[in-house]
Amino acid sequence: MSESDPGKLDRIVADARRAAAQRERGYREQALKIYPWICGRCGREFTHKNLRELTVHHRDHNHDNNPPDGSNWELLCLYCHDNEHQRQLEAGRGGSGASVAKASTYSPFADLKERLAKKRPAK
Ligand SMILES: [Zn+2]
Numbered sequence: 001m002s003e004s005d006p007g008k009l010d011r012i013v014a015d016a017r018r019a020a021a022q023r024e025r026g027y028r029e030q031a032l033k034i035y036p037w038i039c040g041r042c043g044r045e046f047t048h049k050n051l052r053e054l055t056v057h058h059r060d061h062n063h064d065n066n067p068p069d070g071s072n073w074e075l076l077c078l079y080c081h082d083n084e085h086q087r088q089l090e091a092g093r094g095g096s097g098a099s100v101a102k103a104s105t106y107s108p109f110a111d112l113k114e115r116l117a118k119k120r121p122a123k
């Protein structure tokens with residue numbers, strides 16, 4: 001079988017990356033047209049000068065969900081956007097369900113603490 005083209009996967013990946021980048025530029029521009037240039041959390045106002053720091057957040061965290069009316073977008077400054085995702089991560093960890101049992105078996109810091117404790121001489 002010699003149907004596999006070694007450059008094919010690379011091309012697919014490159015195409016997907018390009019498409020994602022284009023899509024991102026597209027929805028950002030769209031969102032900036034629809035919404036005032038203000039962070040939805042801290043109310044910071046933006047101008048052309050610092051517009052780079054204003055980002056588009058997806059309310060449902062699905063970057064493929066880009067309705068043209070902008071209902072899934074929210075303009076957030078870099079800091080608030082970071083916070084928003086941090087909260088989401090924490091909510092995910094603390095949630096109930098099967099994922100909790102899975103998460104509790106993975107605890108790198110518990111082990112680290114133990115090892116550090118062993119290293120230190122007892123006083
Ligand atoms: Zn903000």
Ligand SMILES: [Zn+2]
Nearest residue numbers: 056057058081
């Ligand atoms: Zn986001």
